[in-house]
Amino acid sequence: MGEFFHVPSDLQHSYLGLVGWHLEEALIPVLAGLLLALPLAQLCVRLRWLYPPVLWVTTVLYAIPSLAFFVVLINWTGQSEITVMIPLTLYSLVVLVPAIVDGVRSVPEETHAAATAMGFGPVRRYLQVELPIAVPAIFAGLRVATVSSISLVSVGALIGNQGALGNLLADSMFYHRPILAVSSVVTTAVLAMAVDALLVLCRRLLTPWTPPARERGRGAPVSVPAVAEEAR
Amino acid sequence: MGIVTDSRIHGRRSRAAAALIAATAAVALLGACGSSGSGGDGNPLAPAKAAAGQVVVGSNNFAESILLADIYGEALKAKGLKVSYKPNIGSRETTYGLIKNGSLTVLPEYNGALLAYLDPKAVPTSADATDSAAAAKLDPALQLLRHAAAEDKDAVVVNQGTAAKYHLTADSSIADLASAAHELVLGGSPEFQTRQQGVLGLKSVYGLDFKSFKALDAGGALSEAALKKNDVQAADLFTTDFTIAKEKFITLKDPKNLFGFQNVVPLVRKDDLPQKGVDALNAVSAKLDTTTLLDLDTKVQADKKDPLDVATEWLKSVGLS
């Protein structure tokens, strides 16, 4: 069991150091993706003709394998964390834009009209009405983006040990030590599930008006709404 | 798709608001990128350029290279130099560029392989001639230090099945594959396919035209597994690989010296390594022979010892720590 947490010296990190680094490399892109996706999604809601082409572009971007993205970027950003984080930001964007667009579009017309009648300007209406109602959809997208980001960081191991926990995989092959690969995969998966659970918790705290019962019992929607899956 | 909000009512104002939000987010993102970029400074793997006074020891993507980097780095530390490591970077095609542009200061190299990379046509006749031929082609900022007696060559290795089928023994040479090659799949690292000391040389020097080439890894677990499983019938392995003996693979002789002399040698940046560092690495080379290297490799790859521990133990045993 000790071997599970024992990281070979060439990775220059403790086990927890790798975990922290992995989270940093995975989560900063999701955050950046969210910051980019919010305005882009808002544009897509306002300008309806913009949405289909945006969807097409994002789908093509999503189809480009992460490794290819990394290798091409090495030319500009070197074998560094940034090289890993730029594609992950794009992938997050791809998942988040449709999630937010669908979320904002799901705001009922009456709600919209009521806010306008109360004298809300567009900014205030966006921040206080549309965005909160879209929160569940946004979080659905965030969950997919985050979990996929945590998984993809590992591929960074191939461009000169930039894959945090993924670097254990290369070492596992170099040193003929399967336990290192087990440690990498198990830790990454646990990390992804933990962050995912945390996001679910955040959403519940942010949207106290949605009854938690919606998530239990018969006929309950399955975890991530299909909309977010469709967006990938 | 949900209920559609009527955007026409709110037209221009909301568009302006959207633009405002876009601008804010873009600025925030730039900030985030900038900070994460500079935040990389605390990470030993991130810096693109070596900091002044810091010796950066790099290595290629295979176990022995990482071990050699540890030996060099620890020997330098023992002389009071500030050392950081950048292990498992990739193939020579990448690492040579990095030491040239100053991202690395020291790199464990093999004189013949380096020469073949710099000058594919060179046919040196001794280890020293290999050094001087390589030195002549090196970037002016770089220098080869004294080479060790330790050699680790690429070698064409066949599995038992292939050996039995084509009557190959320990005395057979690569040339003996000539008539059989077109029936065989050759395995090696992806870069082996485009190297002179690789598929190109096997064709031009020995006239071998394999049925196909299967890209594996640099003499690592994939190559061993593929050869054992007969996915490939011949593979490029390193002569210091302990699995050759373990799996009873047969190493073919290289009478035309395609793989040349492959002595372990430190490649360094002249201006970034002080004289005491040069002396320390030359002292390492003086002590390192092939038997020692094989023994150290086995400790790391078979006995599952940490390369850094193996490196420091050995340095201590030869009085270099």
Added chain:
Amino acid sequence: MSIFHFISDFFSQSAHWHGYDGIPQRLWEHIQYSMLAMAVATGVALPVGLVTGHTGRGGNALALLATAGRALPSFGLLVLLFVIIGLGLLPVMIPLVVLAIPPILVTTNEAVRSVDPAPVDAARGMGMRPLRILAQVELPVALPLILSGLRSAAIQIVSTATIAAYVSFGGLGRYIVDGLYQRDYEQVVGGATLVAGLALATLGAFWLAGRLAVSPGVRHR
């Protein structure tokens, strides 16, 4: 050198068009890996999604399964399976199948579960058996959403099948991995372009399938 330079250079080299290392061969390998993984994933996830969606049971277990499936890193799983069971197609297929199951499972379940109960009740009133209701009422209505789940699974498989190249297999990933180690960006960009092209073709195929298979009465866009 711009990206477009790389692309045009890659595709104009005749050496890239034939032999075991040529584009047609690599493309065909890639399609084979993708189809195989897709067939297995669909075979597992589609029936489970349909039945759970129809009965409305097992939502929690499904959610947990989908989350766990998504959380497993594909590349890590590939290397882990290689070091444990050795070289073979299985270490390549398992990560791809694991990757594709959650989207298929979740969307299928959601699609069937959210079918308007009125026609289902009507069908039941007409004396239809559950299996017939599923096949003749729920499935046609749920088809557009189910197809979208299959589509996103297929796109992810096509993109991720590149990792097969890391453990000695062929496919379009060969160009990307070889290009990385040979420091040949032309190959990397060419390979990435081919993968993106294949993904677009997959999108097109699903669009066509939707046109042909979805009943006009259900087509709402």
